[in-house]
Amino acid sequence: MDSYFKNKVVIITGGSFGIGQATAMAFARLGATITIADLQENSQTMDAIKAMGGQVLFSPCDVSQSKDVKAMVYQTMDKFGRLDFAFNNAGIEGKTQTIADSSEDDSSEENFDKTTAINLKGIWLCMKYQLPHMINAGKGAIVNCSSVAGKIGFPGAAAYVASKHGVLGLTKTAALENAQRGIRINAVCPGVIKTPMIDRVTGKNKEAEHQYESLEPMNRMGLPQEIAQAVVWLCSEEASFVTGHAMDVDGGWLAG
Template sequence: MVADVQTDGGKETVQMIIDTGGEAIFVKTDVSKAAEVMALVDSAVSTYGRLDCAFNNAGIEGTMAPTADCTEENWDRVIAVNLKGVWLCMKYEIPEMLKRGNGAIVNTASFLGLVGLQGAPAYCTSKGGVIQLTRTAALEYATKGIRINAVCPGVIRTPMLERVTGGKPELEALFTAREPVGRMGAPGEVAEAVVWLCSDAASFVTGHPLVVDGGFVAQ
């Protein structure tokens, strides 16, 4: 199941999956709205009969501004999507997994949930919250067969990063210079970590914020 608030991107992802021999369905979903998240999970179960794993990845960066200049509107929107959205997804995913006695959930946090970034108070707070929410839920359902982890990407070349840098080479160079490995990460490198966390190969891993950041946080 592919879910996004952006229809074009969601349908494009579905087509990519189909083109590689897979099966996929798109459901337009705003993760900050409980009714839409509930409908998404219901659709997954009605289509496939069960829910084995979930990757709660929706997120926005919001508007960059120092803490005292962050608007209430920006704060509320970032928290609603990045933190409340993850909570709502788990709220409706977990009961379905409990019915089967097993499942795996991966939430997207960020290396900025572990370190701060000037000008991003709402974003950093939301991602730190995802890590703590992940740990709490992991402990609650550890004996129920459900593993819950988070992935914490570093500087990854994505449309979000391009919006932050404005496509300016000098700003991209600043981000890259902070990476010990000397380059930005690729989305596929994060995806590999998520797939592993969802797999039985990670059967003894739960409540863990897995950092995929080229060594940034280790500095």
């Protein structure tokens, strides 16, 4: 697998922190060239990749904005001349609120629109601009980030759950559209992963963290690096006959 990624180019949205950061590091260790697209640049991520001898480009990007996504893909092509892989990972959790309670909240519609725009429309926009370059090359692999919430419901998280279910629909459709073009498109469905997002949800409160851990049959949170390894595998030659698949990386959560 090591030589397969050498000098290949991968775009990672939401790549500055958390799962995206871990995935950027994993690809870089295998010799890949990285474009990190995010709202905020993380110098630690950039410096760590450069310290490995890797090439990395930061592209400021709001994935809900077509102009940003288009610019991010074209910057990658202009600088590196190719696009082999993409991990469309950028996402937000949105506000927690039941659907009924949202009737009394004037900001609830804005929350729904923002959450679905980033989590769902953002992935559609990314594939919209990534795929033509892969089609021209006759090969490529894309992994979209869904969630266990893309397969089951969670009370109080309607926008998030709807968006992550939608990611799986987009992934399956795009996989079928491109199956004969040498391009594979899959999704990962993380469980509870120790990231800045889960820290925001729990407020780093130990009792709240334990409650989330108790949902996992393994009785612990996953690590960003464990999602990263799944993404790398889905992009690798070992997964050459895998497309349209939603891979659970959830500590057994959905097995129950």
